[in-house]
Amino acid sequence: MINRVTHQSVQRSTLANLQLNLSTMADLQAKMSSGKKINVPSDDPAGASDMLRLRGEQRVQNQYKRNADDGNAWLTTIDSALQTSSTTLRRVRDLVVQSGSGAMNTPAREAIAVEIEGLRDELLQQANTTYLGRTVFAGTSDAGVAFTVDSTTTPPTYSFTGAGSATVERRVADATTIRVDADGAKIYGDGAQSVFALLDTIAATLRTPGGDATAQLNTLDSRFETVLTELAAVGARQTRVINAQTNLAESAQTTKTQLSAIEDIDLAEIILQLGMQEVAYQGALGAAAKVLQPSLMDYLR
Amino acid sequence: MSTFSGLGTALSSLIAQRQALEVTGQNIANANTVGYTRQRAALSSLPAAQLPSMFSTTNGPGYGTAVTDIARLNDVFLDAQVRTTTASSSYLGARAAASKLLETNIGEPAATGLATQLTDLWAAFQDVANTPNKESSRAVLLETAAAVGDRIATLYTAAGTQWTQARTQTASLVEKANTAAANIADLNKRILAVENSGSSANELKDQRDLLVTELSGLVGATTRTQENGQIDVLVGGNMMVDGSKARSLAVTGAAGFSDATGGADVQVVWAADTSRSAGLEGGQVAGLLSVLAPPAAGGTGGMLTEAAASYDKLATQLATQVNALHGQALTTAGAPGGDFFAFEAGRPAALGLTVAFDDPALVAVAAPGAGALDGSFADKIGQLGAAVDGPDAAWSAFVVQLGVSTGSAVSRATAAEATRASAAAQQVAQTSVDTDEETVNMLAYQRAYEGAARVMSAIDEMLDTLINRTGIVGR
Numbered sequence: 001m002i003n004r005v006t007h008q009s010v011q012r013s014t015l016a017n018l019q020l021n022l023s024t025m026a027d028l029q030a031k032m033s034s035g036k037k038i039n040v041p042s043d044d045p046a047g048a049s050d051m052l053r054l055r056g057e058q059r060v061q062n063q064y065k066r067n068a069d070d071g072n073a074w075l076t077t078i079d080s081a082l083q084t085s086s087t088t089l090r091r092v093r094d095l096v097v098q099s100g101s102g103a104m105n106t107p108a109r110e111a112i113a114v115e116i117e118g119l120r121d122e123l124l125q126q127a128n129t130t131y132l133g134r135t136v137f138a139g140t141s142d143a144g145v146a147f148t149v150d151s152t153t154t155p156p157t158y159s160f161t162g163a164g165s166a167t168v169e170r171r172v173a174d175a176t177t178i179r180v181d182a183d184g185a186k187i188y189g190d191g192a193q194s195v196f197a198l199l200d201t202i203a204a205t206l207r208t209p210g211g212d213a214t215a216q217l218n219t220l221d222s223r224f225e226t227v228l229t230e231l232a233a234v235g236a237r238q239t240r241v242i243n244a245q246t247n248l249a250e251s252a253q254t255t256k257t258q259l260s261a262i263e264d265i266d267l268a269e270i271i272l273q274l275g276m277q278e279v280a281y282q283g284a285l286g287a288a289a290k291v292l293q294p295s296l297m298d299y300l301r
Numbered sequence: 302m303s304t305f306s307g308l309g310t311a312l313s314s315l316i317a318q319r320q321a322l323e324v325t326g327q328n329i330a331n332a333n334t335v336g337y338t339r340q341r342a343a344l345s346s347l348p349a350a351q352l353p354s355m356f357s358t359t360n361g362p363g364y365g366t367a368v369t370d371i372a373r374l375n376d377v378f379l380d381a382q383v384r385t386t387t388a389s390s391s392y393l394g395a396r397a398a399a400s401k402l403l404e405t406n407i408g409e410p411a412a413t414g415l416a417t418q419l420t421d422l423w424a425a426f427q428d429v430a431n432t433p434n435k436e437s438s439r440a441v442l443l444e445t446a447a448a449v450g451d452r453i454a455t456l457y458t459a460a461g462t463q464w465t466q467a468r469t470q471t472a473s474l475v476e477k478a479n480t481a482a483a484n485i486a487d488l489n490k491r492i493l494a495v496e497n498s499g500s501s502a503n504e505l506k507d508q509r510d511l512l513v514t515e516l517s518g519l520v521g522a523t524t525r526t527q528e529n530g531q532i533d534v535l536v537g538g539n540m541m542v543d544g545s546k547a548r549s550l551a552v553t554g555a556a557g558f559s560d561a562t563g564g565a566d567v568q569v570v571w572a573a574d575t576s577r578s579a580g581l582e583g584g585q586v587a588g589l590l591s592v593l594a595p596p597a598a599g600g601t602g603g604m605l606t607e608a609a610a611s612y613d614k615l616a617t618q619l620a621t622q623v624n625a626l627h628g629q630a631l632t633t634a635g636a637p638g639g640d641f642f643a644f645e646a647g648r649p650a651a652l653g654l655t656v657a658f659d660d661p662a663l664v665a666v667a668a669p670g671a672g673a674l675d676g677s678f679a680d681k682i683g684q685l686g687a688a689v690d691g692p693d694a695a696w697s698a699f700v701v702q703l704g705v706s707t708g709s710a711v712s713r714a715t716a717a718e719a720t721r722a723s724a725a726a727q728q729v730a731q732t733s734v735d736t737d738e739e740t741v742n743m744l745a746y747q748r749a750y751e752g753a754a755r756v757m758s759a760i761d762e763m764l765d766t767l768i769n770r771t772g773i774v775g776r
Binding site: 003004005006007008009012013016038040041042043044045046048049051052053055056059060062063066067070132133134138139140141142162163165166168169170171174177263295296297300 | 332333400401404405407409410412416417419420421423424427428430431432434435633667668670671672673674675676677680683684686687693696697700701703704705707708711722726727729730731733734735736737738740741744
């Protein structure tokens with residue numbers, strides 16, 4: 001159908017076109033000023049879903065990073081405690097070996113016994129090392145110390161406060177948790193079997209005239225061995241945490257890039273589109289001015 | 302053919318051209334009047350008086366001209382097309398507007414939406430898993446959880462507010478439709494009276510057409526023209542305007558959002574018999590009714606009540622999944638955890654979702670037998686965020702579904718609006734006044750008037766010769 005054309009229909013269609021041009025321009029300007037392609041889900045439902053997922057991932061990765069940092073601090077604390085413990089135990093061993101020489105008289109043996117008792121207290125302190133108020137060797141315990149000492153008995157009794165097999169874990173990835181505490185009972189022993197009781201026994205033996213403390217060397221060595229083994233295990237776990245931190249930093253970068261690709265505008269493209277739209281709008285305005293001006297009245301006397 | 306009949310012929314032309322010029326004047330005066338349909342004076346020549354008798358002879362040319370009708374140059378098919386397209390465009394437009402508002406209200410995918418708050422909640426659980434001994438991280442967890450509850454409640458309330466507004470709008474639009482129908486009936490009456498008296502009712506018809514189009518946009522009206530020129534307006538197959546009688550519509554059914562979520566629908570019925578539904582098929586009111594509909598199986602109900610059902614489901618899912626884990630865990634003091642989230646009795650799940658306690662010490666995250674400061678259950682709860690059947694996945698699915706349905710609603714509405722605009726443009730092209738055309742007509746009528754006047758003076762001169770200069774030879 002060929003339409004009849006009147007001033008009113010020209011005016012209306014011109015107005016409609018101008019409106020269309022202007023709204024496209026407003027759209028582009030909104031994108032330009034917000035810097036975002038997707039402002040409501042219907043702008044791009046699939047993109048919006050990706051955005052939600054990536055934003056969630058970003059938040060989760062952030063949390064995993066916090067977890068890993070915290071785990072790293074735990075493991076560093078354990079590492080330094082175990083290093084000190086191994087030095088202490090080495091000193092104990094030296095003293096025990098020294099006491100074995102026949103030249104020792106009673107005051108000298110007494111002096112060694114006192115030093116060993118001092119070293120025992122040091123060791124106990126190391127076993128009770130805390131990080132942010134948590135004992136690192138009895139992770140889930142709320143007793144405040146990993147080993148309690150009952151000095152009312154002779155020799156004193158030592159008991160481990162940790163709960164069975166409970167471990168402290170930090171989640172560093174969706175499917176990965178890393179243990180960040182160490183089992184105090186395994187490292188230092190519990191009750192009469194503990195390294196503290198052992199040191200008490202050594203001190204008592206030294207105070208007993210004719211007592212031979214070197215008989216305990218084997219037991220002492222096996223404790224020393226245990227500490228070293230645990231030290232290696234803690235080191236390995238710390239490496240895993242550090243690897244996880246690196247991975248998290250990388251994937252955070254990837255997620256950021258992906259998110260940006262989905263939600264951020266391509267500035268060059270938008271600027272170009274805006275420029276083209278401006279030209280179109282100006283053209284439309286010019287055309288409107290030309291079309292609406294003339295009337296037959298101008299040409300009649 | 303009498304001596305003076307030529308004067309009569311010229312006079313008939315003078316009268317007719319003047320009337321035609323007046324019609325042109327009316328057209329130009331209404332060049333910008335909305336709904337005005339251009340008119341044209343229909344001139345026809347008057348035949349010579351012919352008496353079919355035995356000795357009748359032809360007695361010369363006809364007796365001039367006369368305006369037999371002032372025609373209204375509309376096109377009923379274009380008018381019908383405008384009405385149909387207006388009805389469907391208004392229907393889809395109402396749905397698209399509601400969908401867009403709902404979409405804006407959910408506030409996604411902004412960085413402050415519910416999705417972010419949910420991930421914050423899981424992160425807060427992870428923090429408690431890291432430091433179960435710190436009351437501060439537990440307190441943060443409780444606040445974050447309360448914020449999630451508040452957010453879901455806000456979403457629910459927003460849907461409720463939108464429902465109430467749509468309900469109010471429906472009532473006022475139905476009122477508007479009733480007024481329009483009453484006005485159409487009144488115009489029908491006046492048009493019949495005017496035309497019976499032999500005058501032209503073109504301007505009244507313009508008004509009536511405008512009202513019918515408005516009524517189509519509101520309730521999807523179709524029309525039927527009676528033989529006497531009155532029009533009947535049918536809504537959903539029943540007469541809303543029958544000649545000079547109008548029938549009213551009324552809104553019944555669910556009055557509040559809680560009625561609608563409970564399964565009651567809002568209905569538009571005939572005021573005279575409220576048990577009969579009007580069965581609206583198009584128009585803004587029908588669009589709003591579909592928005593106001595109660596939830597239906599398969600998510601095909603009204604968008605607002607469906608959204609509310611989704612919020613309820615999300616709140617229940619969140620509470621059930623978190624409570625299931627929290628209930629197994631122990632507090633630092635060794636007491637069983639119980640429920641983490643609770644619902645206020647007698648309210649929709651989404652509105653009543655709260656944290657069951659305010660004492661941070663009651664947050665239970667320790668596995669039984671694993672030591673007081675164990676945090677493994679907090680970690681397990683924190684993993685719900687990544688679960689395929691977790692609240693996050695459900696929320697994301699809802700957002701995407703809403704985005705898709707809004708996108709399709711908007712594009713359907715845009716297409717329908719384009720069709721309506723093109724029909725309206727065709728109608729305007731047919732009915733609007735073209736000033737150039739009117740100028741030309743004006744010129745033609747003016748010249749014809751001048752010509753008729755010239756004929757009259759020619760006859761006058763002829764008669765002058767006959768009467769005053771005949772038989773005066775030699776005087």
